[in-house]
Amino acid sequence: DFLRSRPAAPFFLDVGFEETHRDFPSGGDGRYVQPPRPLPDAPEIRQDTADFIRSAHDLDLGIGQVLAALEESGLADNTLVIYTTDHGPAFPGMKCTLTDHGIGVALILRGPGGFSRGQVCDALVSHLDIYPTLCDLLGLARPAWLEGHSILPLVRGNTHAIRDAIFAEVTYHAAYEPQRAIRTDRYKYIRRDGERRLPVLPNCDDSPSKEYWLRHGWADRPIPQEQLFDLVFDPNESSNLAAEPTYAEVLADLRARLAGWMEATDDPLRHGPVPAPSGVQVNDPAGRSPREPAILVQ
Numbered sequence: 014d015f016l017r018s019r020p021a022a023p024f025f026l027d028v029g030f031e032e033t034h035r036d037f038p039s040g041g042d043g044r045y046v047q048p049p050r051p052l053p054d055a056p057e058i059r060q061d062t063a064d065f066i067r068s069a070h071d072l073d074l075g076i077g078q079v080l081a082a083l084e085e086s087g088l089a090d091n092t093l094v095i096y097t098t099d100h101g102p103a104f105p106g107m108k109c110t111l112t113d114h115g116i117g118v119a120l121i122l123r124g125p126g127g128f129s130r131g132q133v134c135d136a137l138v139s140h141l142d143i144y145p146t147l148c149d150l151l152g153l154a155r156p157a158w159l160e161g162h163s164i165l166p167l168v169r170g171n172t173h174a175i176r177d178a179i180f181a182e183v184t185y186h187a188a189y190e191p192q193r194a195i196r197t198d199r200y201k202y203i204r205r206d207g208e209r210r211l212p213v214l215p216n217c218d219d220s221p222s223k224e225y226w227l228r229h230g231w232a233d234r235p236i237p238q239e240q241l242f243d244l245v246f247d248p249n250e251s252s253n254l255a256a257e258p259t260y261a262e263v264l265a266d267l268r269a270r271l272a273g274w275m276e277a278t279d280d281p282l283r284h285g286p287v288p289a290p291s292g293v294q295v296n297d298p299a300g301r302s303p304r305e306p307a308i309l310v311q
Contacts (some may be wrong), residue, residue, distance in 0.1 A: 016082035019097040030080055033057050035066035035103045048222075050249050051106035051114050053115055057221045065102060090180045093124035095143065105223045105231070107215040111194035111203045112242075112250040116181045126150045131173065137198065139179045160278075180274050184287050185214040187303040188237040188296040191282055195271045201250060202267035203240040210235050215296035215303045219247035232301070241267070 015026065041063030048058045068198065076096065083089040098118040101107040107114040107304050114288045141161030146157045149163045162175040181194045188195075190213040191206040212231060217223055223231075226306040234293035241264050285296040289295050 016079070016086050016161070019086045019088070027125050029191060030072050030075055030226050032047065032068045033098075033102065034063065034068075037061070037222060038071070039064055041067040049102060049104055049107060049109075049114065051112075051251075051309075052104060052222055055225055057225055060102070061221045065104075080229075089124075091125060093122065093126065093128065093147075095131040096121040097140070097143075103218045104220065105128070105217050105226050108218065109183060109311045110192070111183060111192050112201070113180050113244070113248070114250075115197070116179075116194070116196070127165065132168065134164075137179050138164055138168050139176070140307065142175065147311050178270065180271070183216075184282070185289060185295060187307075188213050188300065189215055189287075189289070190298060191287060193271055193275060193280070193282065193304050195274070196244075197267075199245060200241065200263055201240075201242045201244055202264065202271060204268075204271065205236060205238050207286060209298055210238070211299075212236065213298045214297070215300045215305065217303075219304060227301075239264075239268075 020083045020105050041060065043056065043063040044059030046059050046062045046066060048054055048062045051060050080089070080094070080299045084090055097120045100109065101115040101117060109115060139161060142164050143161070143164040145155050145161045146165060149165050164174040164175060167175060178197045181196065183190055183192045189207070192203060194201060194203040210232065214232060218229050237253055237255065239255040241260055242250040242252065243254060255264055266291050291310055293310050295310060296303055296305060296307055
C-alpha cells in the first residue's frame with residue numbers, strides 16, 4: 014500500500030521475510046532434488062531440501078509483489094532495490110559456520126546507477142561495501158570510519174576487484190562459539206577460540222537434516238582449532254590443510270592477516286573469552302537444540 018500510494022519524497026523501505034527460515038512448509042517433492050553440497054543424498058535430506066525450495070518459492074512471490082508495486086507506482090526506474098540475506102541456509106554445516114556455505118549470501122541490486130544490465134560479478138564483496146556504494150550513488154561524502162569499498166567500479170567495469178580478502182566472524186548465536194576467518198580468492202582460514210572442540214549443536218536449527226547427521230555421530234566429531242582450505246580443489250571445505258607442510262607459507266600469511274584485522278578492529282576476542290551481556294539468554298554450548306531452556310546471564 015505504501016508503494017502504491019506513490020510517495021513523493023525520497024524513502025527508505027525495509028522489507029523482511031520469514032520465508033526460508035525454519036520451520037519450512039511441508040509438501041515439497043523430495044524425489045528430484047539435490048541436497049546442498051555439505052549434506053549427503055538421503056531421502057529425508059532430499060525432502061528437507063524440497064521443503065526449503067518451496068519456502069524459497071514463497072519468498073520469490075513476496076519479492077515479486079514488492080517489485081510489481083514499484084512498477085505500478087512508476088517508481089521502478091528511480092528506486093534502488095537491494096536483495097540480500099544475512100547467512101547461509103538453515104541446514105547443518107551451513108548457517109552459523111564460516112565456510113562459504115555459511116558466509117556466502119545472496120546480493121542482487123536493481124535500479125539506477127548501473128544496476129540494470131543483468132550483470133553477474135564474481136569479485137569478493139562484503140555487506141560492508143553496501144554503505145560506501147550508497148554514498149557514491151547519492152553523491153555523499155563517506156564517513157572516515159567506513160571499512161567497506163564501493164562496488165560501483167565493479168558494476169561500471171572499471172576494475173575486476175575491490176578487495177583481496179574478506180573477513181568473517183561468529184561469537185554468539187544461540188550459544189557461544191567464537192570463530193574468525195579470512196577468505197581470499199584461493200584460500201579460506203578459520204580459527205576457533207575457546208576450549209570446545211566439538212560441534213555447538215544449539216547453533217544449528219533443528220531439522221530432519223540435523224537429525225540425520227546426529228544419528229550418524231555428528232555430535233562427537235571433533236573440529237580442529239585451525240582449518241585451511243584450498244577453494245580451487247576443495248570448494249566444499251572438507252580437507253583441512255593446516256598441518257600440511259606444503260601450505261605452511263599460506264597458513265602463516267593468513268594467520269598474520271587475520272591477526273592484523275582483529276587488532277585493527279579491536280576485536281575483544283584478542284583479550285580472552287567474550288562474556289555475554291547481562292540480561293541476555295544463551296544456550297549451553299554442550300546442549301543439543303536451540304529450543305532447550307536458555308540460561309539467563311546475570
